[in-house]
Amino acid sequence: MTQLSSEQDFLxxxxxxxxxxxxxxxxxxxxxxxxxxxDKELCISKDLFLEDIHFRRSYFSAADIGYKSLAxxxxxxxxxxxxxxxxxxxxxxxxxxxxxxWEPFFQAMSDLAKTNNIILAGGDLSKGQYLGISITxxxxxxxxxxxxxxxxxxxxxxxxxxxxxGMARTGLLALEELGPQAAKLYPESVxxxxxxxxxxxxxxxxxxxxxxxxxxxxxxxxARDLPRFLNCCTGSLGAEISLPESSLHPEIIHYAKSKSASxxxxxxxxxxDYALFGAVSAKGFKELTSSIPDLKxxxxxxxxxxxxxxxxxxxxxxxxxFSK
Amino acid sequence: MTQLSSEQDFLxxxxxxxxxxxxxxxxxxxxxxxxxxxDKELCISKDLFLEDIHFRRSYFSAADIGYKSLAxxxxxxxxxxxxxxxxxxxxxxxxxxxxxxWEPFFQAMSDLAKTNNIILAGGDLSKGQYLGISITxxxxxxxxxxxxxxxxxxxxxxxxxxxxxGMARTGLLALEELGPQAAKLYPESVxxxxxxxxxxxxxxxxxxxxxxxxxxxxxxxxARDLPRFLNCCTGSLGAEISLPESSLHPEIIHYAKSKSASxxxxxxxxxxDYALFGAVSAKGFKELTSSIPDLKxxxxxxxxxxxxxxxxxxxxxxxxxFSK
Numbered sequence: 180m181t182q183l184s185s186e187q188d189f190l191x192x193x194x195x196x197x198x199x200x201x202x203x204x205x206x207x208x209x210x211x212x213x214x215x216x217x218d219k220e221l222c223i224s225k226d227l228f229l230e231d232i233h234f235r236r237s238y239f240s241a242a243d244i245g246y247k248s249l250a251x252x253x254x255x256x257x258x259x260x261x262x263x264x265x266x267x268x269x270x271x272x273x274x275x276x277x278x279x280x281w282e283p284f285f286q287a288m289s290d291l292a293k294t295n296n297i298i299l300a301g302g303d304l305s306k307g308q309y310l311g312i313s314i315t316x317x318x319x320x321x322x323x324x325x326x327x328x329x330x331x332x333x334x335x336x337x338x339x340x341x342x343x344x345g346m347a348r349t350g351l352l353a354l355e356e357l358g359p360q361a362a363k364l365y366p367e368s369v370x371x372x373x374x375x376x377x378x379x380x381x382x383x384x385x386x387x388x389x390x391x392x393x394x395x396x397x398x399x400x401x402a403r404d405l406p407r408f409l410n411c412c413t414g415s416l417g418a419e420i421s422l423p424e425s426s427l428h429p430e431i432i433h434y435a436k437s438k439s440a441s442x443x444x445x446x447x448x449x450x451x452d453y454a455l456f457g458a459v460s461a462k463g464f465k466e467l468t469s470s471i472p473d474l475k476x477x478x479x480x481x482x483x484x485x486x487x488x489x490x491x492x493x494x495x496x497x498x499x500x501f502s503k
Numbered sequence: 504m505t506q507l508s509s510e511q512d513f514l515x516x517x518x519x520x521x522x523x524x525x526x527x528x529x530x531x532x533x534x535x536x537x538x539x540x541x542d543k544e545l546c547i548s549k550d551l552f553l554e555d556i557h558f559r560r561s562y563f564s565a566a567d568i569g570y571k572s573l574a575x576x577x578x579x580x581x582x583x584x585x586x587x588x589x590x591x592x593x594x595x596x597x598x599x600x601x602x603x604x605w606e607p608f609f610q611a612m613s614d615l616a617k618t619n620n621i622i623l624a625g626g627d628l629s630k631g632q633y634l635g636i637s638i639t640x641x642x643x644x645x646x647x648x649x650x651x652x653x654x655x656x657x658x659x660x661x662x663x664x665x666x667x668x669g670m671a672r673t674g675l676l677a678l679e680e681l682g683p684q685a686a687k688l689y690p691e692s693v694x695x696x697x698x699x700x701x702x703x704x705x706x707x708x709x710x711x712x713x714x715x716x717x718x719x720x721x722x723x724x725x726a727r728d729l730p731r732f733l734n735c736c737t738g739s740l741g742a743e744i745s746l747p748e749s750s751l752h753p754e755i756i757h758y759a760k761s762k763s764a765s766x767x768x769x770x771x772x773x774x775x776d777y778a779l780f781g782a783v784s785a786k787g788f789k790e791l792t793s794s795i796p797d798l799k800x801x802x803x804x805x806x807x808x809x810x811x812x813x814x815x816x817x818x819x820x821x822x823x824x825f826s827k
Contacts, residue, residue, distance in 0.1 A: 217541035223625070225593055229595065229629055232629050232631060269549055301549060303550050309631070313627075
């Protein structure tokens with residue numbers, strides 16, 4: 180029996196059987212969202228959030244699970260520069276969980292939905308042995324009608340980041356090692372893992388700028404997501420990334436030191452940061468920082484297909500939910 | 504710890520936290536689909552399809568699972584009189600399944616998608632201990648722009664059925680008892696359970712008629728779905744249902760006899776038939792049968808809230824995926 184051992188094997192197999200675009204879908208598989216043609220376009224995305232795969236109940240509270248399961252979906256809409264509008268909720272429900280779990284779960288999810296003005300449109304419930312949340316979310320474009328996909332970056336473009344690379348990975352590893360106690364040593368990293376910040380407003384501002392050439396959210400870390408971003412662009416593009424230790428959060432540096440690891444590599448590997456990452460013309464970047472002050476330049480697009488991290492050539496893997 | 508012991512408990516809890524309609528959703532939770540407002544409306548629905556909850560691998564082939572997981576979703580679009588357009592696919596993938604499983608799985612799903620001219624727009628993959636399929640599907644209305652929800656039936660309306668009530672239940676129970684051998688004794692019932700027929704064309708024809716007052720698909724059986732249908736209508740409505748043994752498939756009668764049970768009760772309990780069930784004005788029914796010859800009248804809407812089956816008052820439960 181031949182095994183399908185990676186996500187890519189599955190995607191290749193799926194591509195073999197399913198066309199990815201037609202007159203209805205104007206942007207198909209491979210980006211953060213797909214775009215459905217309606218007279219007013221919607222973008223739509225789906226993320227599974229499963230016990231012992233994406234979260235552990237030993238250090239995620241019910242409210243954390245309710246929040247994050249919806250948040251990671253909303254982030255895909257933000258990554259298109261879209262405005263989230265609605266979602267469908269599938270719940271796989273283990274018999275052991277009672278109302279003391281579900282009340283805070285729904286409360287946190289509902290609060291996040293309200294903050295983002297999105298409505299729960301429907302869904303499905305089922306018993307199961309492990310808790311699982313399957314959400315499909317969709318959104319509308321900003322006033323100019325434009326969604327930001329990943330492609331279109333050009334040589335010389337500035338690569339920018341809104342959010343921190345490596346914080347959530349620090350939180351995850353600390354939580355795996357120390358359990359809930361990790362919050363004492365690494366409070367902000369733990370928060371970044373349990374309660375990632377949504378960046379819908381920033382996404383909408385980026386989509387409103389004519390200078391932004393591509394956008395995505397960092398769900399699997401720069402090491403994995405940057406090559407994906409470049410692969411979506413036309414031609415053979417590379418990148419120079421600058422993540423000096425001085426730019427990193429003290430918790431990242433502290434954690435890496437405790438493991439005798441490079442803090443820069445640790446941040447670059449990242450994973451689950453849900454920071455917004457994209458490309459903008461050098462001219463446009465300055466303009467953007469006046470409306471989004473905490474937007475950081477972390478590198479630029481170069482000719483050729485090589486990736487440099489802090490001046491040295493880089494080849495490594497990022498975070499893979501599937502093979503984790 | 505207070506347990507949530509039924510689907511209704513969950514729906515009540517969800518209703519407590521989430522509004523069900525706003526300017527974006529013009530038809531919210533509680534029907535087969537929710538309707539999103541776009542300039543051209545879409546209807547959208549989601550169904551989980553989980554190992555050992557909704558199917559067993561001991562008698563479902565990989566192809567059966569690929570087919571049925573998408574089919575039960577398409578049926579929700581048919582139940583709105585809609586035209587399915589696209590879907591998102593979430594897969595929970597146990598490590599033991601190799602390419603010899605996934606090839607026929609995707610082939611059958613792809614064939615069904617092609618037959619219905621719908622496109623796989625995206626989704627998510629994850630490892631997991633049990634196989635699970637989570638699909639969100641959406642569709643457009645027919646040319647007149649009308650979706651058929653459940654409400655609006657009136658006293659004197661004909662209740663109609665397209666498809667057989669009780670076939671899939673016969674297949675399920677025989678398969679649970681006999682395994683794949685059940686197909687020898689109950690070939691059509693087993694097929695009805697493993698490969699339910701989609702009724703998209705009939706749904707579109709029903710939506711094109713101005714006489715049809717409400718439509719749904721029988722996923723949980725008449726005993727459970729009929730009260731839901733009546734509850735969606737204005738006022739206190741009842742129904743008289745006629746399912747004489749002479750109208751039932753011989754396999755249903757044979758199975759019920761082998762258990763010394765009533766074939767009529769068995770058919771009425773049903774479950775997973777994905778037959779279309781609805782209400783139409785008495786005048787309109789005749790007109791409909793000329794365009795949909797195999798549409799059957801099985802009863803009528805009455806005043807008061809009582810339900811009669813073959814002349815006797817009826818109170819019982821149908822099929823509940825959740826508490827199964």
